[in-house]
Amino acid sequence: MEEEKQGLILSRHFTNAEEFARTIRDSNVEYVPLEAGRYESRIMILQHGSILLQRAADQAHVTRGTIDRHRAALLLPVLQRAPPVVNGRPTEPQDVIIFRPGSELHALAPAAVEWGSLSMPLQEADWLLELGGKPCMGSHADPMRLLPPEIAASIRQTFSTATDPAWNASGGSEFPAADTGLRRGLHELVIEAFSKAEQLSLPGRATRDAIRLVGTVEEYLHAAVARPIYTDALCLALAVSPRKLHHAFVAVCGLSPHVYLKRRRLLMVRQALLASCPKASLVKSVALAHGFWHLGNFAHDYREQFGESPSETLAFAGAATVLSTGQSPPDGPGRAALRDRFRHSAGVSPNRAR
Structure with a gap:
């Protein structure tokens, strides 16, 4: 079960925007980069108890899709050069947004952005909210809610504490084991956030x-x-x-x-x-x-x-298929570059792989 997995689940770099979008948990999105040239992004996924954390660095983009209807999720900016627009609402650096499960997501990031998210199973969130006498997540009609400043600040600080060590680790190969105290603190903080989120005014x-x-x-x-x-x-x-x-x-x-x-x-x-x-x-x-x-x-x-040219993309696809089976790409001037590009897209350092 997903709840049994603890610590770092995934840390990977991408050169394919669609593959990056498919890797994102808790949502089903289509993704369009706004910058021309070679694409690069990164995502890291951690598990602390039933809390799933994601942290990503990405180029300017447009995203549209839906939030997983089985997860209660919140989104926070980590580093942004220009305010992203989420569901028609410009966001501020201090904002932490909660999404209703199954709600639509339309986001425009006009510049490079680093973002994070936390989520937990909806059934568990609703059960804990009900125990505390709070409305369940599904009872809110509005698709987005905003955290009060003091709770948002606590969420951002705790998120950094939980993700910084693995995010900054060299090659993503070293990271601390899941901490019981941190896990419990995250759990309580996320439930508090779900219970105290404030209604946002709808876009015009x-x-x-x-x-x-x-x-x-x-x-x-x-x-x-x-x-x-x-x-x-x-x-x-x-x-x-x-x-x-x-x-x-x-x-x-x-x-x-x-x-x-x-x-x-x-x-x-x-x-x-x-x-x-x-x-x-x-x-x-x-x-x-x-x-x-x-x-x-x-x-x-x-x-x-x-x-790159379309034929170079096609050649890379062939090289990736060959290399994934443990064979060698065809001889030629681009052989080494194709090998390194395939390994980079898989999150493997070319030097370490050889």
């Missing part, structure tokens, strides 16, 4: 409409992934003006509709290439299947976004 109607419109466009994209999407046709299909569509995407995603949708498609292509066998898949066919009909423009945009 315009913000809610913008979030809903971006979600509708995402659904449209998935339904028409093989066709180019032009702004005029999109506005006609959704019965919105170009101005309203533009403002919605800038507010929610920090990008124009054209730039965001192109980046989204490029990410889909990259995922398809990484999941492909070089002998069974051609870059051209994957690009065409995702609505890129001008292959020269596609190759330029792909390299600009990911810092």
Whole structure:
């Protein structure tokens, strides 16, 4: 059982944004980096009793999805260069936010950010809240609640105490065993936080409409992934003006509709290439299947976004498959680089692995 695992569960670096998003616990999210070039992020997951802690360092991004309906979770900033916007609400460095289980999550981080989260099983949280005469988590209608400043400060301090040693350990190979006192303190503090969270004012109607419109466009994209999407046709299909569509995407995603949708498609292509066998898949066919009909423009945009060509991504996918079986990649000038990149993406130091 998950509750029996204690201490460090995972510490890993990523060069693939989608893989990073899949690794995050307590939520199911889609993830779009906002910065062009090679992607890098890091996540660490710890278990203290029934409390799951996550700490991550990441580039500017847009995230949308849902919180796990079986977990009671809170989110806190560790280090931020610009205020992230969560569900239409700009956050402050001192904020600690509690999410209703199963609620929607829409987040825009306009710059690099380091964040943390704590969660526990919803059934356990509700039972303990009921024992203390407090309302259960599911009784709150609002999707987000904010902690009072004094409890938020205690949460941030305790989170740092619990995660700093493993986060700062060289290579993540050394970390302290789960401390009973810290575990008990975390448990009591999280329950206190759940019981004293304050209601947040909902974002205005315009913000809610913008979030809903971006979600509708995402659904449209998935339904028409093989066709180019032009702004005029999109506005006609959704019965919105170009101005309203533009403002919605800038507010929610920090990008124009054209730039965001192109980046989204490029990410889909990259995922398809990484999941492909070089002998069974051609870059051209994957690009065409995702609505890129001008292959020269596609190759330029792909390299600009990911810092490598589509064929290099495909070669890496093949090398990763070979190396994961203990074999050696094919000979060639990029052999060493492919080996090191695969090991880095798996969280292994190239020097230590050899």
